Amino acid sequence: MAEPYLSATDMRGGYGKADILNGCTLTVERGQIAVIVGPNGAGKSTAMKAVFGMLALREGKVALAGEDITRLTPQERVRKGMGFVPQTHNIFPTMTVEENLEMGAFIREDDYRDTMAQVYELFPAVADKRRQNAGELSGGQRQQVAVGRALMTRPSLLMLDEPTAGVSPIVMDELFDRIIEVARTGISILMVEQNARQALEIADIGYVLVQGANRYTDSGQALLADPEVRRTFLGG
Amino acid sequence: MDMLNALVAILNFVVIPAASYGAQLALGALGVTLIYGILRFSNFAHGDTMAFGAALVILITWGLQAIGIGLGPLPTALLALPFGIALTAVFILGTDRVVYRFYRSKRSAPIILVMASVGVMFIMNGLTRLIIGVDEIRFDDGARFLVSVQQFRAWTGLSEGLSLRVSQALTLVVTALACWALFRFLNRSRAGKAMRAYSDNEDLALLSGIDPERVVRLTWLIATALAVTAGTLYGLDKSFKVFNYFQILLPIFAAAIVGGLGNPLGAVAGGFIVAFSEVAVTYPWRKIATYLGFEPQGLLQLLSTEYKFAVSFVILIVVLLFRPTGLFRGKSV
């Protein structure tokens, strides 16, 4: 069998002396949706940062499409086809929606108007606000801008850290639909989600992370069906 | 008639001087605010960057005068300005290389960078004194007045005179052009947008592939160009004296903070707010009150000119107490 598109194996590391990640492994197949769930402080965001090169790993390896990228900087990983939407501070608040997308395409030398049109098509709500400062938008619209910005480089792997944080259930469903749409175009998705139940519904593979290590790994449906996972992490 | 005289007196003694002083502050404050927005510290060496640049401009002006090159009615310094900017920029980029970059790569706290800039300030101050001395220097050759008091009286027949010096008019025109160019650059060009993005959200700018060192270099360049321009205009307007540029730092910071640190538009507005407050508070209003039919006892001067810097202080304190992010919502100090 071919190697998974993204494979981050046995990651160990943290911000200071103590490790936050204690042997965390994440893989995503091409065009699939992988979801990370787990309690607050489990190290989900830290694992995302590690995959994206924003955290020096003490041990472990990150490979994209078979190529070892463990030593690359985040900017270099962007050029390799990774896009990242951080959990917080994921837009340029005093710049317009359009400028946010332009900055997303900063490294592109070619004409990116097509991509911008696609993003607006995906998120019609923000298309109407393209001349407005992103900081003035609602929480849900801001998340759409943030995802749109990351899509501007036409990534092959899109990493989302809690894209539905702070949005209403309706907007959340809508965002999930959009994410599925993105995955259908062949983009792999690695996503952290607080709304574990809904996220696992759409997940091809799910990871339950506890104290920086994989506690359960299975398909989304299997995790949802597992009574142990349900009792401990999904609230019944 | 007295109404008109009062109006002319206000224009002559308050509006014109405050506008040109405000423009000089605005240019200075723009530099401070850009550095704050991008490099995230208050650059105390900014006043001495103005002095250093103006000193170089004066030296080049003397050189140009010696070989007989001039601009006719305009001051020769205008011709020397681009060279002064270029030389100062080289020096400032040098200070970034040997001083600030080190702390930046260590991700030092802003206060450490501020202290480093105080060190740079002392060095630049000493250098400027070495290069050009401590005496007062006038270097405003060319025509002195665009409109002189006698001319104005002859034209209008009013008893009150009005003068517009070339240096004042020049200050306003150059400032308007500089602001226009700067805002166009920041809002339209790719590099300008990258600067704004970096100021908005440094980490996300990095993730988007914006090169921080390039943004930093560009910022120093622009801030230096603005500072040297401001320093030269200020020197043309009021004469050059190294110490004055140290003192002007306070109103410049007041202007940047009033407008909201990191916000360029705010810096421009702040410059004019501070200048108009300063001039209005230190101007003796007796003459104007008399024109308007009052018979005032004293000079009607709220504060003697020696204390003009107190105005900046008061503005600064009021803003920091009641609206720490400034009028135009910059970053909180």
Ligand SMILES: Nc1ncnc2c1ncn2[C@@H]1O[C@H](COP(=O)(O)OP(=O)(O)OP(=O)(O)O)[C@@H](O)[C@H]1O
């Ligand atoms: N920049 C940082 N410096 C030091 N420690 C950090 C930093 N960011 C996170 N931590 C610590 O690392 C641990 C894991 O944090 P992380 O943000 O990865 O958790 P998380 O699973 O994403 O939580 P949440 O669900 O609340 O987002 C926490 O104990 C946190 O205090």
Ligand SMILES: [Mg+2]
């Ligand atoms: Mg998190």
